[in-house]
Amino acid sequence: MGNIKKSFFNKKGGIVKTIAIVNQKGGCGKTTIAINLSAALVKKNYKVLLVDLDPQAHATYSLGANANLSITDIMEAIAENKQLSCEDILKSLWENFYIIPSSIGLASLEHRLINKENKLALLSSLLKNILNFDYCILDCPPNLGLLTLNALWTSQYAIIPLSMCDYSLRGVEILKNIILMIKEQQNSCPITFYLLNGVDKRYKFVENFITKAKLQLNTLLLDTQIRTNIHLREAASSGKSIFQYKPDSRGAQDFYTLAEEVEKITSQSNWVSLFLKDNSFSEVYVAGDFNNWNKDQKYRLSKIGDIWSINLALDKGKYCYKFVNQESWFSDPHNNLTETDPFGGKNSVLIIK
Template sequence: MRVISLINQKGGVAKTTSTLSLASALSKLQKKVLVIDIDPQGNATTGAGINKTELKATTFDLLLRSNQIEECVTNNGVYDIVGTTIELASAEYEMFNRFLRESLLRKKLQDKKNYDFILIDCPPSLSLLTINALVASDEVLIPVAPEPFALEGISQLINTIIKIREINENLEIKSVFITKFDQRKKTNIEIKEGLEKMFKDKLSKTIIRISSDIEKGQFINKDIYEYNPKCNAAIDYMNLAKELI
């Protein structure tokens, strides 16, 4: 079992899109996948086609109540997901006074050997929720969108990961990968070159190209491999999944 957090405190870089696309691609490659939505926005939950009002137990219950993973999981026909509602936004306050507050998720994931991959969709912050995801993870994947200020905050993110190693010494940056890449834009090429210099071998060779079908599919909560498996981004995410295996 490998637990992987998709993390970048910058908003809108495609953390959720990447989590769900990789979950689908890995499932297509016969891997058993669990997604954990640890972002109170709950975009991964909705994007996976789950009706939030029908959730019996959520990430909130997993972190702060006695519920075990099995009680919090919903299957969407492709992979399992622990969904969330906005209730999770109030979790941090409650978590703060808990003993071992950074390790609440890690404790619940121990011995969950029935999954090949657990993918955690993190919020756009370095909050206690994100810290819980990192402490529970073996690896991190960092999606970066080639937008203005893309590199700002990356060093803070790396420093956070280094600090987490004090409690989770095996945490590894698996790779940094570029999302929403538009090769017609000079700025995208420039940011790619900046990332190559910054991350060297850690920058994934697989680049996720921009595809309007990603957004179109998300509007109707449809899996990209159902909506258009032939679009550039679907092909790229499949390659990223193969690279991960």
């Protein structure tokens, strides 16, 4: 039941940590975050691969990385069982920073792959051959098509950028349903966090939005916020990351802080996401061995659409738990592993190996 699956080991014996930057809403900052989070991780001495999965190829162009061969060629080769080495496609940007570029042809390839067997696992068969990295960051297109599904299928983590408007929270309901579907099919899914982008606290509506997002998303919301910073926009149009373009800017500070938070999260290897589908509860908590069976704010589930969820970082071991709505305690309907509790009811059980 442990959630870190699909683990590709790098040459240092560690796991290549794969993070999808995903949201079907256009212009919420996916590419800006994919590029500058990658660059910040490189600054922290990690070896990083950025995969541009968007046929618009914005990350590719923003980094001046367009090339003859792109992700389109390699996905096509995988789909047709042809040999094409990943090394042929990797493009070195600077020391420890590589990109797999995209190209416009990816859009038509998506249509051709739709009837293919294993169509959700094409990207993971590409990435399992790319071992020598600490992080792999996937920049997704603004839709929930096959490429985004491939990214979610293969990733251990997902970051969903949110722009400062109320409907950005409503827009992620379908995405949340897809992540739950992946969990049901794979018995694991990307551990998903939300990131506020374009924060400008001079505006009252931004303050209001942040308060609302904190209340709704609770522990799923990253502490780091990316402020609006014109240098982020300028860096993209000059083919640079923010660290090369304006290293002393607020944008650079925010991305360095984000890299620190991502480093902390991804250093915990035993994450589990719990889900509950329901539209009638007003609040749901999880209580179990891991929190002395307490209804603690830290263990309050977040609600997006009709899906409640929480991410738990647990040490190896066996844990019993229940969900709690007001005074009613019940087992997890998405977990078949149960044990009789001392009162004759059922506890859900997690085994973290």
